[in-house]
Amino acid sequence: MTEGVNVFGNGFKLASEVVAGPGASQLLEGNIYSGTIHVIGGVLSRALLGATLGPVGVAGLMLNSYSKSTTGLSLLEHFRKPAEEPVAIEPTEQ
Numbered sequence: 001m002t003e004g005v006n007v008f009g010n011g012f013k014l015a016s017e018v019v020a021g022p023g024a025s026q027l028l029e030g031n032i033y034s035g036t037i038h039v040i041g042g043v044l045s046r047a048l049l050g051a052t053l054g055p056v057g058v059a060g061l062m063l064n065s066y067s068k069s070t071t072g073l074s075l076l077e078h079f080r081k082p083a084e085e086p087v088a089i090e091p092t093e094q
Contacts, residue, residue, distance in 0.1 A: 013028055013029075014066055022038040022061035022062045025066050035065070038065040045058050045061065046058060
């Protein structure tokens with residue numbers, strides 16, 4: 001039953017992103033700061049990038065907001081490779 005509620009909740013978050021705009025799913029989660037940053041980014045994207053690139057920026061913000069609200073990771077965190085452990089180099093004797 002919990003999985004069904006989670007699927008419904010995620011669907012509702014995705015729909016809210018599309019209908020209300022970027023940051024809506026963050027605001028539904030109670031992440032006011034992150035949601036507000038996404039809303040401001042969406043407004044600035046539309047205003048500064050115009051009709052050509054504005055929708056691309058808004059779509060990216062929507063995807064990032066949805067990803068952050070459902071998984072806790074932003075889009076960049078999903079694609080970032082984990083850092084490799086540094087290899088210790090021992091000095092050689094001469």
